[in-house]
Amino acid sequence: MSNNNEERKSCLRGVGVTKIFGSGSKKTVAVDHVDFDFKEGEIVTIVGESGSGKTTLSKMLLGLIAVTEGEIYYQGAPRDIKGSRKKKEYWKNIQAIFQDPFASYNMFHKIDDVLLDCLNMRGCKDLPMKQKIEMMTEACSFVNLKFEELTNKYPFELSGGQQQRLMIARIFLLKPKILLADEPTSMIDACSRSTILDMLTKLRDEINMTVIFITHDIGLAYKISDKVYIMEHGKFVESGEAETVIIHPQAEYTKRLISDVPKIYEEWDLSTV
Amino acid sequence: MKNTLRQLMHSSKFVVGAGIFVLILLTMLIYPLINPGNPLEMIGVGTFAKPGTYFSLYDALDTKTETLKLKDAEEKRLTSIVSMEDRVSMIEFMEKIGVDVSNVQMDDVDTILELWNANFDETSKPKGVTNAKWRNYKTLNNRLEKIGKEERAVYDVDPATNEEKKLKLVGGTDYVNVNTVTNIKTLPLGTDNFGRDVLKELVSACGTSILIGLVAGAVATFIGLLFGLLAGYLGGIADDIIMFVTNVFTVIPSFVLLILISYSIGQEQRGATVVAIVIGLTSWTWTARSVRSQVISLRNRDHVNLSKLSGHSLAKIVLTDILPYIASYVVMAFILQVSSGILSEAQLSLLGLGPKTTTTPTLGLMMNWAMLYAAHTNGYWWAYFPVILTITLISFSLNLMNTGMDQVFNPTLRD
Numbered sequence: 001m002s003n004n005n006e007e008r009k010s011c012l013r014g015v016g017v018t019k020i021f022g023s024g025s026k027k028t029v030a031v032d033h034v035d036f037d038f039k040e041g042e043i044v045t046i047v048g049e050s051g052s053g054k055t056t057l058s059k060m061l062l063g064l065i066a067v068t069e070g071e072i073y074y075q076g077a078p079r080d081i082k083g084s085r086k087k088k089e090y091w092k093n094i095q096a097i098f099q100d101p102f103a104s105y106n107m108f109h110k111i112d113d114v115l116l117d118c119l120n121m122r123g124c125k126d127l128p129m130k131q132k133i134e135m136m137t138e139a140c141s142f143v144n145l146k147f148e149e150l151t152n153k154y155p156f157e158l159s160g161g162q163q164q165r166l167m168i169a170r171i172f173l174l175k176p177k178i179l180l181a182d183e184p185t186s187m188i189d190a191c192s193r194s195t196i197l198d199m200l201t202k203l204r205d206e207i208n209m210t211v212i213f214i215t216h217d218i219g220l221a222y223k224i225s226d227k228v229y230i231m232e233h234g235k236f237v238e239s240g241e242a243e244t245v246i247i248h249p250q251a252e253y254t255k256r257l258i259s260d261v262p263k264i265y266e267e268w269d270l271s272t273v
Numbered sequence: 274m275k276n277t278l279r280q281l282m283h284s285s286k287f288v289v290g291a292g293i294f295v296l297i298l299l300t301m302l303i304y305p306l307i308n309p310g311n312p313l314e315m316i317g318v319g320t321f322a323k324p325g326t327y328f329s330l331y332d333a334l335d336t337k338t339e340t341l342k343l344k345d346a347e348e349k350r351l352t353s354i355v356s357m358e359d360r361v362s363m364i365e366f367m368e369k370i371g372v373d374v375s376n377v378q379m380d381d382v383d384t385i386l387e388l389w390n391a392n393f394d395e396t397s398k399p400k401g402v403t404n405a406k407w408r409n410y411k412t413l414n415n416r417l418e419k420i421g422k423e424e425r426a427v428y429d430v431d432p433a434t435n436e437e438k439k440l441k442l443v444g445g446t447d448y449v450n451v452n453t454v455t456n457i458k459t460l461p462l463g464t465d466n467f468g469r470d471v472l473k474e475l476v477s478a479c480g481t482s483i484l485i486g487l488v489a490g491a492v493a494t495f496i497g498l499l500f501g502l503l504a505g506y507l508g509g510i511a512d513d514i515i516m517f518v519t520n521v522f523t524v525i526p527s528f529v530l531l532i533l534i535s536y537s538i539g540q541e542q543r544g545a546t547v548v549a550i551v552i553g554l555t556s557w558t559w560t561a562r563s564v565r566s567q568v569i570s571l572r573n574r575d576h577v578n579l580s581k582l583s584g585h586s587l588a589k590i591v592l593t594d595i596l597p598y599i600a601s602y603v604v605m606a607f608i609l610q611v612s613s614g615i616l617s618e619a620q621l622s623l624l625g626l627g628p629k630t631t632t633t634p635t636l637g638l639m640m641n642w643a644m645l646y647a648a649h650t651n652g653y654w655w656a657y658f659p660v661i662l663t664i665t666l667i668s669f670s671l672n673l674m675n676t677g678m679d680q681v682f683n684p685t686l687r688d
Binding site: 064087088091092095096098100104106107108109114117118121 | 574575578579580581584585586587593594597
């Protein structure tokens with residue numbers, strides 16, 4: 001939350017971004033004309049309940065699925081990711097942590113391959129093996145993993161939390177400009193979680209990375225983000241500085257989300273459910 | 274991989290299926306070593322020799338005989354000469370000429386013969402007996418004449434003078450040890466219409482048919498896999514074009530197409546390989562469709578997304594992130610394609626559109642020959658039944674393997 005007052009460059013901007021699945025009577029509007037502006041070095045959180053279109057939006061931002069309508073601007077210019085080369089170039093700068101770590105790895109590849117891929121992507125292909133291992137060990141240590149214990153293992157031999165941390169370790173190797181983290185810490189214990197979030201914040205400060213968190217945990221959003229977007233049924237109902245949105249919520253939906261957060265020393269208000 | 278194999282070995286269906294198939298393959302490999310030679314060699318001059326062991330009568334005459342006095346020998350001989358059918362017709366004849374046969378038992382051969390010898394007169398044909406029947410009665414009577422004779426003579430005919438010279442007398446108690454006869458041939462499944470050893474032919478045909486199945490299966494699976502992967506992964510216009518072609522091929526009945534292609538290639542060019550490829554070229558559509566649907570469900574998975582984000586090329590993603598996930602399915606599809614390839618060959622050959630007939634036998638060709646020479650209407654079961662059984666066994670074992678694999682790879686089907 002430093003450098004808050006400086007004027008930052010726009011990193012990802014969307015105007016009327018829409019995604020419609022199916023057609024005719026089966027038409028589902030997953031994301032409905034959303035506008036957003038993510039600045040460089042900002043930590044943004046998109047909060048919303050399940051099925052509100054958060055993951056669809058993140059896939060559009062990643063360029064994994066096409067945008068039905070609207071325009072996404074990348075670093076000020078309309079995003080151009082037509083063709084595999086341009087896409088590859090784009091993906092050097094934007095990386096993701098997926099929601100379900102169990103489904104995120106190719107079960108036929110060893111963990112070493114997953115991490116080596118990241119080094120290759122960064123252009124470290126020709127480095128000596130020893131140096132590569134050093135880099136991988138360091139990245140793993142950021143997320144409380146020991147590389148020696150992981151090497152030569154398959155991802156499915158790890159626990160859900162370990163797999164999720166491995167996913168985050170990739171980010172420390174890749175150091176992308178933008179990180180889209182879809183429920184990145186859902187399976188990680190509270191202790192490791194704050195460490196990892198700390199590390200990610202540090203990485204943000206170090207390389208001026210934009211972090212876009214996607215979560216339904218409004219508490220997390222409040223704790224770490226600069227800006228919060230509240231999403232309901234494919235639309236942003238409220239957005240702005242984290243403090244403003246969460247302390248003084250305007251939209252009904254935001255108020256409900258906030259009241260639904262369980263608090264340790266208070267009676268849990270279930271009246272809004 | 275090791276684990277998958279171990280799991281497969283726990284599936285009884287797969288083990289039984291694989292066992293039968295391996296047994297068939299082993300027979301194919303080992304039998305030609307025991308009984309070498311050209312499987313299409315015509316060893317018999319007549320057609321459809323019954324299954325059994327044949328020994329040379331010519332050699333047997335020169336073989337040392339032993340005298341064995343066996344009690345039931347005479348009776349057995351009698352029953353073999355006068356069969357049940359003969360007895361029925363004998364009684365029928367005697368009823369016709371007015372002999373009282375009401376007390377005669379069917380198994381009492383002696384009484385029947387006694388009555389027959391007393392009443393049958395070769396010179397006078399009774400009224401109401403057709404000529405054909407009368408002829409039958411006369412041949413029957415001739416056969417009965419040798420009953421009671423102690424010895425039969427063997428003559429040698431001098432080709433120059435046409436003079437007959439008695440060689441030896443063969444008695445009813447003379448026996449030859451089969452093992453000492455020089456020339457013996459066992460034909461477990463007899464001979465076919467061209468006088469060829471059916472078992473030898475069957476083993477060779479089985480090999481050719483499995484080979485045809487494998488080639489057809491490989492061609493069909495390759496094309497289906499290629500189209501399915503491309504259509505499923507690329508999506509969009511590529512998917513539309515590929516699925517259009519696939520649908521066109523699905524709508525045309527593939528068997529009609531198969532017949533037309535086989536017919537237009539012509540008999541001379543139609544070797545086993547060509548037939549196999551033609552079968553493969555007409556049967557890939559369902560593989561393509563099912564691979565496509567599998568790929569579509571895979572291509573939006575996060576591990577594929579992660580692979581994309583890691584900068585992998587399209588070929589690498591398809592080969593390492595999609596193909597391994599559907600490999601078990603593809604193997605299963607391949608097995609089914611092999612099975613249906615073998616059946617298609619049999620169908621084609623039965624219609625006379627199979628591989629050319631002069632070089633190699635196939636299961637279908639054997640059926641075709643048996644059908645052309647009316648083996649089924651004449652009761653020559655050995656010419657076609659073992660072939661049908663072999664086809665059934667092969668496709669049964671392959672399908673069983675497939676079901677077993679399905680249960681292993683698809684845990685929701687396990688019981």
